[in-house]
Amino acid sequence: MNSIRATVSKILTYSIVDGPGNRLVIFLQGCNFDCAACHNPHTIGECTHCGDCIPACHADALSLVDGRIAFDPLACDQCDDCLEVCPIDANPMVREYNVGEILALAREHRPFLTGVTVSGGEPTRQLRFVTTLFEAIKSDEALEGLDCFIDSNGNLGASGWESVLPVTDGVMLDIKSFDDALHRELTGKGNLKSLQSARLLHDAGKLYELRYLLVPGKTDHDAELEGLIQFVRGLGGDVRVRLNAFQHHGVRPNAREWQPMSKAGVGRAAARLRAAGIRNVVEPAVYV
């Protein structure tokens, strides 16, 4: 179990926005989409140990050891300058964790936790780790009652889902666009797999939340919202739809040219969904 390791960008022991209740969130490094609107772009790439970040680190927390980046978390003062200079949107501060280390953290914080969420990056790229972790949580007496969630872009095939769903309680799935061409423009990939994943997860009763990012002038127009409505109707039953609002926080320079999404704009989209019979629409509580 502990031979399986994951590359982890960050771990939070307190999160109220990554699924129900308070959650332990493991952000896995690396993503198979390259979204312009990503607000954590440093989780996309994987470090090639080029060393370009070393001179940017004023705290001398980074060095090359045997050709690989070595990171000293005690020296780091979290200025994030290394992320700025990374040419491939990777993160030299990543750490490798094995399943046992995550379990220990979960046990330490157990009374505060409703569950565990793997996020990213795209966590399903490290699916074996996720499956092993969730299996271990489910069979650990001290962690009884914790639920296991995945926050995913849906770019995973059916066999992948089949391997992890037996130990997964819910998935939060992002659909970036219902138009394949626009989806390619926004993410670099088509939307077919994501749409199929949403259907599969819904049919399996594991689609906790369908998420949709509203970007003014790109994903908030009539055809897109109509696409969202038709898709949710097609799923049938009660689907929780979370509308997210594009903001500038954390995004790369290109996307800073885009308009941020206003609360009123989200409100209009939410009203339209509700008028179309989608009852469970969640709007952001905070716009930052």
Next chain:
Amino acid sequence: MQDTLRKLRSIANDATLNPAQKARYLSLEAENLLPYPSLDAETRQALDERVICDMYEGHAPYKPRYVLPDYRVVLQEGSEYLELPVPATLDEAINTLMIAYHHVPSVTGMPVYIGQLDELLLPFCADVSDDELYEKIRLFWRYLDRTLPDAFMHANIGPTDNRVARAILRVDAELKQIAPNLTLLYDPQASGEEILAMAGNNIAECCKPHIANHAVHAQAFDERGYGIVSCYNVLPLAGGASTLTRVNLKEVARRAGSEDEFFAATLPHFLELNFRLTQARIDYLFDESGFFDSFLVTEGWIDKDRFTAMFGVFAMAEAVNILQDKEGREGRYGFDEGANALGHRISAAIADAVRDRPLDKVWRGRALLHSQAGLSDDSDATPGVRIPYGTEPDPVSHVRALAPHHQYYDAGISEILTVDESVTNNPEALVQLCKGAFANGFREFTVNVASNDLVRVTGYMVRLSDIRRFNDRQGSRTNTTVLGAEAADRTGILDRKPRVVGNELYPGYGQ
């Protein structure tokens, strides 16, 4: 005398005070013309230098600081003194309480405890429908806020899940009033998940109620029970606290040459002086003031022997950081394990001293330790053992840093956990945080939801919209919604006395 007259005149002519507020401040000034209860020179000097503090309770303690009547007495037996018959209906019961509250003194002149309301009212609810109950509670709540406008007035509900508690939670979330303050006593065995979930929704809505760890509190008191009043003070029911004195740990630490000296000499010295101050004030109340001849005693609402002495401490954060500096250590309170452990050691030392020091005319012969949550004029002194505002870590780290203190503070301790408003989409998280806090030994769970209109400053509620309205009138600091770091500024703003205030925070005019 000229200065005194000038001050009295300025109170009488202060256009920002209403007549009742003026009367209160005038009476305080008159009381303070009397000589102080007799103190030895050392104690007097420590009080003058505010290393120890009497909360400006006044020179002639003629009433206990906090009175927690057992309102069951008047509801079950009526009152001869107040000429009240035994109530038979819910209307009569609520009316009896409404009258009773006006005869319960406290340091502010307003009742700080209005009872374990669900337990008090349930016997009258058998023939009352849920709709009627809701409507009667709604009017009762409006009455309380409008006639007893003190944010320290405190209602208790729980630990059982019952109709009255639910009606109160529903009304409280709808009205979003500052008064009364509200605590749900929670016990996983007795309360169940549903009322805790309701409380979580209410906190997301209006930052109330506080949730009290009933099992832990019940153990510290006796069968007659306890109540939670004012700013999270936990006191014997049918009694209360004669006085609250407090030690400024920052000032104590400043006077110590080293950590060793602090523990061996400086801290014990000032704790002893605070005990003396406490005893002098209690002696006056019991032996001189005649308070306990009241009908409250003769009719059994309160028992003279059930009044404790609250022994408060504050500015733990500054004390620890000063001692860290003196020892050449970098770690800061709230963030460094060593600094946190030093804080826990200070709490343990104080708890030992309180346990070992007999006091006369005090419930069980010993004071009860209290983490004191501040006065409006405290500057650079963080309330109780809290982490300074605006620098707190996330709520989970926050709880873990402070939880080891909680075992020592029987008379109440509270931390204010700030949670961003995303939680309004996920109140379940509040419930989980509460469970985690209690599992770690927290006695009390209190949350500020950032951006909520009702927020806490040092422990009482203020309405942000009131402050904004005030700011707009002044044309300064408009649109301020930032939390935490500006809490001190806010209390300053409130010197203009909105209608509903926390009277305890302003113990005298100009303070």
